[in-house]
Amino acid sequence: MQTNYQYDKQAISLDCVVFGFDGQSLKVLLVRCKHFSSEGSSIGNYKLPGSLIANNEDLDSAVARVMEKRIGMRNIYMRQMDVFSDPKRIQGEDLRLVNKHYNADLTRIITVTYISLVKLNNQMVSFALKNGAEWIDIDSVKRLALDHNNILIKALNHIARQLQQEPIAFELLPKKFTIRALRTLCEAIIGFELDSRNFRKKVLSSGYVIPTEEKEVDVSHKPALYYKFDKKLYEQEIKRRFKLSLRSW
Amino acid sequence: MQTNYQYDKQAISLDCVVFGFDGQSLKVLLVRCKHFSSEGSSIGNYKLPGSLIANNEDLDSAVARVMEKRIGMRNIYMRQMDVFSDPKRIQGEDLRLVNKHYNADLTRIITVTYISLVKLNNQMVSFALKNGAEWIDIDSVKRLALDHNNILIKALNHIARQLQQEPIAFELLPKKFTIRALRTLCEAIIGFELDSRNFRKKVLSSGYVIPTEEKEVDVSHKPALYYKFDKKLYEQEIKRRFKLSLRSW
Secondary structure, three states: OOOOOOOHHHEEEEEEEEEEEEOOOOOOOOOOOOOOOOOOOOOOOOOEEEOOOOOOOOOOHHHHHHHHHHHHHOOOOOOEEEEEOOOOOHHHHHHHHHHHHHHHOOOEEEEEEEEEEEEEOHHHHHHHOOOOEEEEEHHHHHHHHHHHHHHHHHHHHHHHHHOOOOOOHHOOOOOOOOOOHHHHHHHHHHHHOOOOHHHHHHOOOOOOOOEEEEEEOOOOOOOOOOOOOOOOOOHHHHHHOOOOOHHHH | OOOOOOOEEEEEEEEEEEEEOOOOOOEEEEEEEOOOOOOOOOOEEEEEOOOOOOOOHHHHHHHHHHHHHHHHHOOOOOEEEEEOOOOOOOOOHHHHHHHHHOOOOOEEEEEEEEEEEEOHHHHHHHHHHHHHHEEEEHHHHOOOOOOHHHHHHHHHHHHHHHOOOOOOOOHHOOOOOOHHHHHHHHHHHOOOOHHHHHHHHHOOOOOOEEEEEEEEOOOOOOOOOOEEEOOOHHHHHHHHHHOOHHHHH
């Protein structure tokens, strides 16, 4: 057999891109790492939270283990994204450091990536800080360890595409939010400024973003009304608009 | 560190679920395997086409290699499905046979699964037969090697869900098809019989399945008109019906 499998020198890992929104900016959970080098970073050496998969666990358990360590909760909803399998994704000095850290002699690591969206609060921010991690502004992310910038960019593109098809924005927002917060979030994900007047009009005519009785308090500008996302109305609206289901044929 | 990574005993494989439609029934490409046991199969021992990932290739190259071997083409469009990572997915006698085949001492194999949909023709059927594979009716699939029945079932559920959201049926059909062929295909994927009158009405009112000038020839029943799928009209229709895009906000 010509094909060289070299099955004894490869390992499988997982890496999680956890996005959080605090009402102001889109953030990503990063881990401070001492054992992987990365030059030229002005915010220190960071990587995505992740791990090699352990002997007796499946990927879901490994993801839960990593999330428990960095967020303090096992049951964070995760979607599987791509598998990064380029044999050269970790090489040279990076590979040497990984092998040193795991006391191993690996030639490659294939990583399964996950995306999660969470509503960020102060408690999570301080939990992360106490546990070797940090929520960092998407716009402030510099060079990450290994190929984690590639993974992050792919994840951002992924949610930007999803944003157009699914109500993922509301997974990142608190239950009550202003139209401005929703727009700020969409802009952060898409990477473009949106016209605020048209945005408001579109959102209010959507049929599933509905006003509450409450307004902002303690703000320097004119207090804005809080809105909420109505999942049932959303699903009705989707069904109404999108009657392409073959099951109903 | 308590966690046992045992990175030197695991391997990564890929398995492809390739669905084909010949106008009559939905089929799946299976490989005759001698080296993996599976009891009680009345159609012999079959598995999904797949392989361990080789040392110097990424997953896409490995998929292309497997497809070249069984279909004769490298560039089959594949979608990545789930990663099957249960540490116990291959055990006991199965694991022993896998290790014997690869001359290895693995304790687990994590597999990345792929789905493809192809228009099946006679050439592909005979190529498969000459190359250790076979296109087998979904309804005739018995027990497959390893956990490949689970993978196949998951893939079927996956395309049944997709069928409701995307025009995947037309990837399986020839350019010109009868409404009956489209219905037969949908029924095969969904696993239910559809009301033929309502089905026809729905399809014709879709706006993107349009009649050709041609009819069936050499058939015992009344020749039916051929239709075709108009991708441009489909995309326009989708845009019209589904104006939820946040990018347009």
